[in-house]
Amino acid sequence: MFTGIIECLATVKKVEKEKGNLNLSLESSVTKELKIDQSLCHNGVCLTVVDIKDDIYTVTVIEESLNRSNLGKLIPGDLVNIERSMSVNSRFDGHVVQGHVDEVAVCSEVQETNGSWKYVFKHNRENITVEKGSITINGVSLTVVDSSPDSFSVAIIPYTYENTNFKTIGPGSVVNLEFDILGKYIAKIIAKKD
Secondary structure, three states: OEOOOOOEEEEEEEEEEEOOEEEEEEEOOOHHHOOOOOEEEEOOEEEEEEEEEOOEEEEEEOHHHHHHOOHHHOOOOOEEEEEEOOOOOOOOOOOOEOOOOOEEEEEEEEEEOOOOEEEEEEOOOOOOOOOOOEEEEOOEEEEEEEEEOOEEEEEEOHHHHHHOHHHHOOOOOEEEEEEOHHHHHHHHHHHHHO
């Protein structure tokens, strides 16, 4: 379980295909604190640490995660948002993030708005967003500003812009989405009644 509050950025060092899987080797400021078999959120995808060597750790992305996320598009040098799983004895600053990406979205617009940024994303019409509801983009817990059936926008403060990979997102960028878990359950219950 995660909160969507990004702890640090990791740099992709190596991408290696292994059958239908992808092994990602990353360098981060928290690598020395990690252990094998630990879960970390990578751009919103919960992955298990399978190897650690010095400042580099490796995770394996299976086909299901590759099909639902942007992780298969990563190349050496890319920045990845990282969050370790939440601790039961600390503050809960974001919202409930499972690390289970629902789908990808494409950034259609970025507006600089006098000290902050507004990002617009187009997505599949199956999942819903609501104004002032929660959304997770590349693992970042955010609040929806505007919502329509196939798009939504979020506002990014300077701190989030500088300390996540939002600074690398522009029109055409593909991002990972995890929709609010309560909203997903409610939508499924309503759909069954029809």
